[in-house]
Amino acid sequence: MNHVRSKPNKPHASRRQFVKASAAAAAVAALPGGLAFAQANEIKIGFLLPLTGSFAEAGQLNKQAVEMAVDEINRAGGVKSLKGAKIVPLFANATSVDEANTETTRLISRERVTGIIGAYSSGSTISSTVIAERSSVPYLVPNALADEITARGLKYVFKTVPHFSQFATNAAEMVLQLSENAKRELKTCCLVRENNFFGNVVGREFAKYMPGFRIQILKDNIFPTNPTSFEDVILSLRRDSPDVVFAAGEPSSITLLFKQLSELRYWPKLGWVGLGGGYTNPITWGNLGKLADGLIVVNDWFPDIKLPGAREANERFRKRTGKDMLGNSNTTYAGVHIFKAALEKAGSTEGPKIRDALAGLDLVDGPQTFMYERVKFDPTGFMNRTTLVGAQVKGGQAKVIWPTAVRVADAAWPVPDWSKRT
Amino acid sequence: MPAEVIFQSLLLGILQGGVYALVACGLTLIYGVMKVVNFAHAEFLTLGMYLAIAAWTAGGVSPYVSALFIFALVCALGAAAQALVIRPALKHPQINQMLVTIGVSTMMIGAMQLAWGPNNLVLSLPWSGATFDAWGVRLSYVRTIAFLVAVLIAGAFWLFLKHAKTGMAMRAASQNPVAARLMGISVQRVNLITFGVGTGLAALAGALIAPAFFVNPTFGTDYFILAAFVIVVLGTMGNFIGALVGGLVIGVAEGLGGLLLGPALRQMVSLALFIVVLLALPRGLFRGKMT
Numbered sequence: 001m002n003h004v005r006s007k008p009n010k011p012h013a014s015r016r017q018f019v020k021a022s023a024a025a026a027a028v029a030a031l032p033g034g035l036a037f038a039q040a041n042e043i044k045i046g047f048l049l050p051l052t053g054s055f056a057e058a059g060q061l062n063k064q065a066v067e068m069a070v071d072e073i074n075r076a077g078g079v080k081s082l083k084g085a086k087i088v089p090l091f092a093n094a095t096s097v098d099e100a101n102t103e104t105t106r107l108i109s110r111e112r113v114t115g116i117i118g119a120y121s122s123g124s125t126i127s128s129t130v131i132a133e134r135s136s137v138p139y140l141v142p143n144a145l146a147d148e149i150t151a152r153g154l155k156y157v158f159k160t161v162p163h164f165s166q167f168a169t170n171a172a173e174m175v176l177q178l179s180e181n182a183k184r185e186l187k188t189c190c191l192v193r194e195n196n197f198f199g200n201v202v203g204r205e206f207a208k209y210m211p212g213f214r215i216q217i218l219k220d221n222i223f224p225t226n227p228t229s230f231e232d233v234i235l236s237l238r239r240d241s242p243d244v245v246f247a248a249g250e251p252s253s254i255t256l257l258f259k260q261l262s263e264l265r266y267w268p269k270l271g272w273v274g275l276g277g278g279y280t281n282p283i284t285w286g287n288l289g290k291l292a293d294g295l296i297v298v299n300d301w302f303p304d305i306k307l308p309g310a311r312e313a314n315e316r317f318r319k320r321t322g323k324d325m326l327g328n329s330n331t332t333y334a335g336v337h338i339f340k341a342a343l344e345k346a347g348s349t350e351g352p353k354i355r356d357a358l359a360g361l362d363l364v365d366g367p368q369t370f371m372y373e374r375v376k377f378d379p380t381g382f383m384n385r386t387t388l389v390g391a392q393v394k395g396g397q398a399k400v401i402w403p404t405a406v407r408v409a410d411a412a413w414p415v416p417d418w419s420k421r422t
Numbered sequence: 423m424p425a426e427v428i429f430q431s432l433l434l435g436i437l438q439g440g441v442y443a444l445v446a447c448g449l450t451l452i453y454g455v456m457k458v459v460n461f462a463h464a465e466f467l468t469l470g471m472y473l474a475i476a477a478w479t480a481g482g483v484s485p486y487v488s489a490l491f492i493f494a495l496v497c498a499l500g501a502a503a504q505a506l507v508i509r510p511a512l513k514h515p516q517i518n519q520m521l522v523t524i525g526v527s528t529m530m531i532g533a534m535q536l537a538w539g540p541n542n543l544v545l546s547l548p549w550s551g552a553t554f555d556a557w558g559v560r561l562s563y564v565r566t567i568a569f570l571v572a573v574l575i576a577g578a579f580w581l582f583l584k585h586a587k588t589g590m591a592m593r594a595a596s597q598n599p600v601a602a603r604l605m606g607i608s609v610q611r612v613n614l615i616t617f618g619v620g621t622g623l624a625a626l627a628g629a630l631i632a633p634a635f636f637v638n639p640t641f642g643t644d645y646f647i648l649a650a651f652v653i654v655v656l657g658t659m660g661n662f663i664g665a666l667v668g669g670l671v672i673g674v675a676e677g678l679g680g681l682l683l684g685p686a687l688r689q690m691v692s693l694a695l696f697i698v699v700l701l702a703l704p705r706g707l708f709r710g711k712m713t
Contacts, residue, residue: 195686223685226644228441231434232680232688235427252542255636262551263562287544287636291551 041078043085043349045339046107048094048118048128055095058328059120062143063091064321065329066117069336072367079340081347087340092118100124104131114349115140117335120328122146122164129157136351138342138358142335143328150382156351158358158381160338160372161331162300162388167275168205170388171298172213174402175244178413179270186270190242191220192233192257194249198277202248218242227253230260237266244270250278251287258291267417271296273390282324285396292393294415296401301330301371302391305400306408309370334368338375341366373405423682430559431681432674437561439673440569441631445646446653446665447575448623454660454712455596455616457516458508461523463650464642465530466496466621470628471637472538475545485545486567489629493622500621501614508617509610527643535639542636550633564634571630575623576666583662583712592616593712596660652696658706667707671695 047066050059070087078084090111092103100119107113108131115138119125125144132139133154140158141149147163162170179186191206193199203220210217218240221233230253237245245268249257254274261267273296278284280299285292303314303324313333317325325333338361343349346357363375378384391398392411401411449463470492477488503526511522553560583589594602595612603609628642635641653672657664672692679691703709 221685224689227685227688228645228649229434229438229676229680230685231438232431232677233685235431235434235681239424239427252636252638255542255544259551259634263553264560265553283541287542289544289546 041083041085042088043079043082043343044088044090044111044113045336046090046092046104046111046113046116046118048092048100048103048107048116048120048124050095050120051091051093053095055120061321061323061327061329062120062332065317065325065333066091066336068317068320069333069340069367073337073340079343081344082349087336094119094121094124094128097123097127100128101131104128108132108135108137113137114343114351115339115354117142117332117339118144120144122149125149129154132156136355138339138351138354140335140339140358142331142338150380154381156355158377158383160335160375160383160386161328162386163382164201165205165209166388167202167298168209169213171246171273171275171390172210172215174296174298174390175270175273176213176215177402177404178411179243181411182413184270184414186215186243188216188218188240188242189244189246190218190237190240190268192237192245192247192249193220193222194253195222195224196250199248202246202275206246223249223253225250225253227256230257231264233257234260234264234266237268238264242268244268245272246275247272247279248275248277251281251284252278254278254284255287258288258295262291262418265418267415269414271413271415273298280326280398282326282396282398285393285398289396290421293395293421294412295393296390296411296415297393297398298388298390299326300386300388302326302389302398302400304391304398304408305371305389306406307370307373309367313367313370330371334371337367338363338372341368341375426558427681428678429557431677433556433559433561435674435677436670437565437569437673438677439670440572440666441565441627441634441669442646442649442653442673443576443666443669444568444572444627444630445624446650446657446669447572447579447627447662448620449650450654450657450660450662450665451579451623452617452620453654455592456508456512456613457596458512458519458617459516459523460617460620461520461647462503462527462530463621463624464647465527465534466500466624466642467628467646468534468637468639468642469499469530470496470625471545471632471635471641472534472543472628473625474629474632475543475637478545478547484547485629485632489626492629493626496625497618497622501618503621504614504617509613512613531639531643538639540639542638544636545632547633562634564631568627568630568634571626572666572669576662579662588612588615596712652693656696656699656706658708658710658712660712661706661708664706664708 049062050056066089070089074086078086092107094100094103116132117140119128120143122144125141126149129139133156138156142160145161145164147165150157150159175186193202223233275298279297303311314325341363342354342357342361346353359377361375368375374385389400390402391400399409401407401409445467452458452460473492474485474488477483507522511519553562583593591607591612594607595609599609649672653665653668657668675692675695676688680688
């Protein structure tokens with residue numbers, strides 16, 4: 001730019017100005033028609049995602065999941081009840097609560113979106129849903145887990161993912177059922193969790209809900225981020241000798257933990273259950289190799305599940321991104337289809353009408369059945385039929401083993417300890 | 423707490439201390455002789471781990487064989503880094519030297535990420551998890567070997583600094599560079615050798631501990647650099663026996679601390695011990711002596 005400024009060339013500059021001015025005039029002239037066109041045939045939906053920063057990888061994968069769903073919807077003729085209107089996703093960056101709030105306001109007042117889907121983190125979702133509520137804009141939450149999102153009496157908020165507390169309640173139901181099937185007693189557990197946000201949520205929820213399941217927590221082992229050794233944790237587990245261990249952590253710490261578990265030959269009496277996060281990341285299973293065999297992992301979905309179109313949806317996503325549709329990409333993808341179904345039912349782009357359509361939705365077929373058998377919201381806006389699922393890892397693959405209705409394999413339970421493995 | 427569990431924890435802490443000492447050896451050499459705080463030390467450790475994994479995946483070469491080649495290769499690389507960026511910085515204030523090593527560290531992390539990607543890699547030897555029984559405690563071969571090599575290196579370098587000509591030149595250069603120069607010692611050459619050998623030792627440590635851990639580009643910084651600095655200062659900068667003793671003290675303190683107070687407070691015990699030692703003996707356990 002500098003060299004242009006240092007050598008002013010008047011005739012060129014004026015020509016450039018002329019061109020710019022005429023382009024602007026043309027744009028202005030075209031604007032009203034363009035707007036009318038957009039209003040008639042396009043439905044803008046705002047997506048709040050962490051597109052940069054430390055959650056950028058997940059945010060970008062979620063963005064691709066949205067694009068995959070939108071492509072499918074638009075290719076199949078858009079929203080039919082709205083004369084085939086096409087969905088236009090508007091992505092907004094939400095790396096913090098402040099940013100989520102600002103972007104929500106912008107999406108609603110400037111972009112005039114029909115609805116909002118997001119916002120990945122629970123904190124951003126809790127605050128930005130209130131802004132959408134004030135403007136009567138429907139807000140679908142397909143990836144933030146906090147229980148309180150739908151516990152505040154908001155009328156325009158609909159949550160399609162399980163609550164945080166279900167990591168405790170569903171995991172307990174699962175291990176109790178597996179133990180009953182195997183005619184084994186399960187009375188005690190230990191926690192092994194990283195001292196980070198999710199680890200602390202796990203600690204809190206397990207402390208709250210385990211007594212109701214008559215499972216005693218013998219010890220809550222909290223390890224720091226980036227530990228160089230797990231020997232103290234393992235020695236303490238060996239001393240406490242729990243029936244089952246519930247654990248949360250990141251891929252690195254899990255890798256070191258399992259190497260040392262096998263070195264010290266410690267394994268709980270019944271099994272080891274990893275919750276969300278690093279435990280459900282295929283990179284972790286790849287790094288662990290044989291060490292991961294028998295590990296049970298809990299999350300909202302796995303591609304190897306007995307639901308129609310699950311593998312196919314995952315394959316389509318793999319083709320686009322080279323990655324499995326995990327880590328919320330699956331729930332976000334399903335969320336777009338659920339919102340489209342509500343638009344179809346409402347036959348309108350008015351907030352209150354879409355809200356009523358969402359509240360009255362009862363879907364048993366459609367693309368979202370790859371992970372939700374039935375879509376129906378309770379009066380708080382929570383899709384209370386959603387449950388977490390358990391899968392057992394073998395040969396680097398996780399096959400769903402619980403709940404029984406969607407399992408593709410029978411669980412090995414109790415999980416054989418190191419000496420009985422090949 | 424049964425005595426048996428405490429004994430197990432003690433033994434495992436000693437082995438972990440050996441791993442720490444091995445990582446700290448190269449750092450103590452560079453710190454002791456050149457008075458340069460090498461913040462890139464951890465990256466040479468990480469590089470050693472990556473090279474060991476590369477040798478294993480590409481040619482099936484065991485890290486216990488490739489370690490020697492990795493040591494030699496990284497020695498040359500470290501010497502080159504010394505000649506190119508550290509030596510020019512030696513004339514300037516110490517803060518500049520630190521910043522230069524931080525720059526080297528950042529560049530190395532970036533380069534390793536480009537070469538091997540950001541995700542964890544694992545070196546799975548068929549016997550990575552193999553263990554043997556010692557007094558009723560399961561010990562892994564990988565950690566035991568790392569411990570023995572640490573003891574060997576500490577002993578060998580103690581003898582080297584005490585009796586070998588180059589070793590004595592190193593001590594002279596560290597104690598009084600001007601006088602050493604007047605006695606005909608090439609301080610520049612000593613510095614080149616010191617930095618090369620120091621970074622080579624870091625890579626050697628990396629290759630030897632690779633089977634027990636995993637590696638990603640920031641592994642060294644995330645997991646070992648703090649412990650290594652604590653050990654070096656605790657055991658007196660430049661003192662190899664000190665690094666070994668310091669490593670063992672920290673390893674055992676962390677192991678027992680984690681067992682008694684819970685893993686979240688593991689580092690509190692070792693760092694509290696560190697503060698106490700520094701208050702009582704400001705120049706470390708060996709009172710500033712290199713040998």
